[in-house]
Amino acid sequence: MKVNVKINRGSLILILVIILCLEIIFLLINPPASHYIGELVNGSGTILINAPCGTIVRAYIELTNYGTTPARIYLPNNTVVILGPGQSAQTSLLIMPKAYVLCSSAFSGSIVEIIEGNTTPPIMAINTATIRIVGDVFTYVNYWVIRL
């Protein structure tokens, strides 16, 4: 069965203008640029990568052991990476928001937080990837956020 769909020029222009406006809004909210944060964790610390409602976060994490003893990195997928002195490791994480979290639950914190010490991060109503660090590790996180 052949279906002929004809769109007149006025409707086509309107559709294109709407798409153009949506594209401009998307690019204004999400300029194609990454953000970064770098910090030296002495002894122990935690990296929190938060994905609030309506966002997709890609984080590229580079960890370098600046200490004289081996450092342990506890990744979110329950694997442990052991870094010798001077060694470095990289990992990339994609964090999506939890489907059941309502967008009304406002998130006021940072997308990526590096907390020094053994402070236990509070449980949040958002999806958070946690990386625990034990050792003297320089942490560099380069992240992209898409707000839908």
Added chain:
Amino acid sequence: MSIEDVKARIIEFRDFLINIDRANAIADALPDIAINLLTSIVLLLAVPIIYEVIFVTYYDTFTMTIIGVALSVLTTAYFIYVIVAKILRKIQRAGQDVTGRYAHWDRLLNEGLPGIIAILESINYDELIIKIHRGKLGYVVAVIVYIIISTLIAGFALFGLIFLVILPIFVFPIPTQLLTQYSIPISLTLGFALTMKLAWNRISESIRTLWMIDSITWELRWIEHDLKRLYRI
């Protein structure tokens, strides 16, 4: 006013009618021009969005660089093709056949007064005023589109010349801030200045034509009225 003066005015008016018909033809082509322009801008803006979304979800620097470069080159090529091959050509070709509509006026003018009256009576003034208003819109939009497109072409050419050829030869390394923040505004401003410099006569002529069209129309109505009264035709 002698017959020769009237003939000269009618020839002048014929040129205006040709301009008006051309402007109406441009006004007819405007929806197609808008569709072409909007489609190419939508595609051009889609590239960074697609790149960003795929980069975030897929994250592979090498593949993404290849995809990004390929998409950018393809959409930029399509954008230039649409502007040069479709839009500018459409504006230039619009109303190329209108001269033929008034070819018989030469014969009528040679017939003298009856021919002049026949020409003046053949003009539908109410329809002409509608055509003038529509043509004015077409003219104004065509001039604006012409300036924008010429500015974009000149701007991109100057961007390539200044920031990719001249500066890297004489100033190396180029300050990053200059290249990322100010290069495009500087290129577009210079492109606009260059366009205005090169096309100023054409643009001012178009504006003058627009101003004169109204007065000529009313003048011809008076001529028609006077001729009918004088020769009791």
